[in-house]
Amino acid sequence: MARRPMRTIVAGALLFVGFTASSLAAGDPARGRELATALCGRCHATGPAGASPLPAAPPFRTLKERYPIESLAEGLAEGLVTGHPGMPEVQLEPAAIADFLAYLGSL
Numbered sequence: 001m002a003r004r005p006m007r008t009i010v011a012g013a014l015l016f017v018g019f020t021a022s023s024l025a026a027g028d029p030a031r032g033r034e035l036a037t038a039l040c041g042r043c044h045a046t047g048p049a050g051a052s053p054l055p056a057a058p059p060f061r062t063l064k065e066r067y068p069i070e071s072l073a074e075g076l077a078e079g080l081v082t083g084h085p086g087m088p089e090v091q092l093e094p095a096a097i098a099d100f101l102a103y104l105g106s107l
Contacts, residue, residue, distance in 0.1 A: 027097075027099040027102030028098075029099070032101070032106075033046070035096060035100050035103070036100060036103055041053075043087070063107075069101050069105050070101060072101065076090060
């Protein structure tokens, strides 16, 4: 049983290492924008301007000011969950993560 948590940690670390700045360039920002709008646009401002529909939700264009965008890769792969009930769990495949992060990086 003790090996399972270690495998999860190692898998997460390998996934995180795979999403470096060069991985951001490999993603398609246009597809990332579509994902951001479809999955997150109900609450977050996903474009380069405008307020978030939900005032407490930070605009995506400000995320890179808060932390490195690539640090979101692991959470998006394993299922990004927050402590407030309104946000759905978001889990993406590696290609979609690269697209999503490329879009965030382009803002």
